[in-house]
Amino acid sequence: MNKPVGVKEKGVKMSQHVKLGQKNKKGQVYTDIVDMFNMPEPPSFLTGSEVIRDAVKVASIDLSVAYPITPQSEAAALIGELYAEGYLGDYFRGESEFAVMGQCAGAAFGGARVFTTTAGPGTLRAFENFPMWAGARLPIQVCVTCRGINSPLTIQPDTLEMYFLLETGMLIWHAETAQDLYDYILAGFMVAEQPDVHLPIATCCDGFFVTHTKDTVNKVPDEVCLPPYDPYRSPVPCMDMENPPVRMMRDPFVMKSNYISYSTHASWQQEVRAAIERSRKHTIRILGSLVETQNTDREILIVASGTAVSQSREAIRLLEEEGIKVGLVKLKTIRPFPHAELREATANAKAIFVPEFNLSGWLAREVKACIPNNERVHAGPQVGGGMTMPLEVIAEEIKRYLGIPTETLASRGS
Amino acid sequence: MYNVAHVENSKCTAEKGCRLCIMYCPEADTILLNPETQKAEIVIQRCKGCELCVIVCTTAKAITMHPVDGATGNILLGHKQGEVAGLGQAYAG
């Protein structure tokens, strides 16, 4: 509005421009994310679940909704302890993942910064909500601790659920380690809440491999925290009856079969996808890059995300001992997909291996769709059902391609 | 061709406090109380012609239904009422 508005007299709520350096009620100092990452503490030895709690503690989250499902239950319960200590505005247990994601949406519609966690079957039960979040431009963060989703019952890690998430309109990041998870949770809010992005974000990690594994993590001090969410910087109105418009549409296009309706829906979807792309620059500012590369001048490359990167690092080390040189491209973000970065990194590669913790090979397909001469892409190795991916298996796959005879690996059973 | 409601001012008893048609009209802001004449007044472009106002105006019988000119949107007071918006007829079987 270009007419001066006396905020106090009118009772109109304006943006709460919280200044960096101010303190919250817990005495934490609002700090810019980049500065936060530059003030690390001595390393801690923590499980991924504890890391989720510690990230939430400094993320100025207003509300979190919990529901038990392995392997995220521990993290969700630990967030509850933070609530009891006064670090969150509200926290409760929802009745199912579908309801939980609805409750998160309601809170985000009301202008809150919202965080929740889910896994495997829960992700799929909640699914109807995810495209709705994106379409409603709600910057909710859900930490997806990937777990198998098929029958027969499994609770093992398997990244198939990420495949289903790909076209929901959410940002999708894939953490390799507990360290990544910590950094991504904090950076995730800052990127997702940018006015030109303003989309939900799924910070994914491989269940158990990250959540239940103790690992070394550099955290930020507990005395600082992210600046709070400002709902009035949203590109869509916050539903709190504090800001115009109070009436949503003059002529709603819902359920109308006409070209205005079609093009409204089409352009809205395009806008969501464009917003995903616009998140790149913010992500690069905070995380440095959408990919991490090592020795991409080598003829053989591994392209991977999540824990598959870790296993690949070890396999590369193993192969190096035998004189086989392999480079690595780690994808930090899956949506946006790092097209340009991947094309550049794989420009000289003769063979590209894509190891995955799922049998669908969705990442290999994404890679194939993105680079020229995609016959170079070897989808695999793939493990499903939550089994680990021994480095020896990755090494064997590459050696077979090179025509180097390998001893048949002993299977676990006999 | 469809019908809209018309209030005959001479019969309307709104000035005596009657608000039945205003109250029971299903559409918002469609029958208003004219602050000067103190009579009920139909907003023609909002009226969907359901005839509920005719049903509730039993005592005064001040409301009648008349067709609307498709081209101009004007009410054709001289014309006889056309078919009602009998939505349920197809299902009435």
Place this chain on the structure above:
Amino acid sequence: MKKRLNIRISGLGGQGAVTAAHLLAMAANKAGLYSISNPFFGAEKRMAPAESYCRIGPERIYDRGELVYPEVIMVFHPQVITLQKSYTAPFYSGIKKNGLIIINTSTDLLTEEDHQRLDDLNVAVYDIDATSLALEIGGTELSTNMAMIGACAGITRVVSLDELEKALQDRFGKKYVASGGTATLDEAIKKKYAKKEMLLKKNMDTIIKAYEIATEWAQNQKQEMAVQ
């Protein structure tokens, strides 16, 4: 030390196999080494098979999940072998050449065929009656895992007694995040000892005793072990 020591622990739910892996990893962490520990990702129930893994090395460790090819295997309960309460069959499958197996038992549980196979791989097998040791020194069977850790450290020297003591302090000395079953057992073991210091001391004593006798065994071994 060698580049990497991979330890696989097979036991039964409630024996502290997961805690043992965490303690070893934590001790290595205290020693300035890199380590990763994790349980088998199942819904562990009392007396059902339980497995945990610990990886220790001088460089950043990325490998995670189930340990398929370990250097060291620890068997916390005879039923792992006798009743096949194990996720792997035979329990030693995947063991690396010149590896080490530590079994909590008072009698030899292996068949001739088992012995032959392990001999072929030059794998050393050390039987230790850890439960008796735990009862004798720790005063409770719940300290079996402590004896096993002590034995492992005594033979492999991957962590020192000092570092194990620090890890023990970390695990039982302050508030610890544990899921349902583990939290209940923590309470049980705390109740066994009137005071927390007693718990720490008795457990440390158990570790030290096992460490000493295992060290002695290792010194008498003629076998070349990959783990030392």
Place this chain on the structure above:
Amino acid sequence: MSKEKITICEDLADIMPPEYQELVATATYGKEDRGWRDVGSSKELIESHSLCAGCPESIAFRYVMASVPAPEDTVFVGSTGCTSLVFPHVAIQNIHSLFGNQNAIASGLHRALKVRFPDQQKDVVVLAGDGATVDIGLDMTLQSWFRQEKFTTICFDNELYANTGGQESGLMQRGFVSKMAPAGKLFDKVRLPEIARESGCHYVACLTVSKPNRVEKVIKNAIYVSRVFGPSFVQLYTPCILEIGKQSMEGLDEMKDAESIGGRFVFKEYMTDEVKNFLKQKDDEDKARKKAAKNK
């Protein structure tokens, strides 16, 4: 606060649609004791929409919107159905998210508003059809009551799925022949008011929308109670004249039949003794205030 939130910037006033200008000029935001009596002489908070001619649901919408005690601080949560054709035209912020999760949305929304405006009263009102409330969303409806979420749930009960073309719903009466119940519905109408009472609602009412004063009273009671005590529930019979084969002007008679003795919608009201005292006290205060205002 009253109308400041909808004030039009002077520079843009000439391009704002007339319906919005009317809102600014004569709508009843912030008016004490607003109610159905304001209709006809003030701008209503609901604009022309695409519901059928004569639809009782649109009458119900008018009454509800006129009765909400503080529209300037109320947020509605709707669900998929005929109501979602109206909500875009309502001059109160409202949320449509999905089908059936309206009480979950309201739970999150109400809690967020409590976190953000701890010293302000913000009313959250769920308004959804019977399919959303009782069938697909029953879990979330009940759980929000179990959790004692402090908002009002209104169910527009037309005893079938109207928007999709008249299919059987849980609130349909037994024996009624409809799509997906070709031999007549085989089980009884779900007794939602009783379920609401047993599930922790502090105020429950079941009625038709044939009497605007009664609807106003009930809606206000429900919202006042939800502010102080916890969940409240209102079930309103809004027959689908289209699907039950009535003429456009027959909706009122249908409702009057349904609420007459022995009918499915005889006026029912349930409240705890605590709530009864609270509402009586509030009534007395209102009367005293009005009397004082008259004498001034």
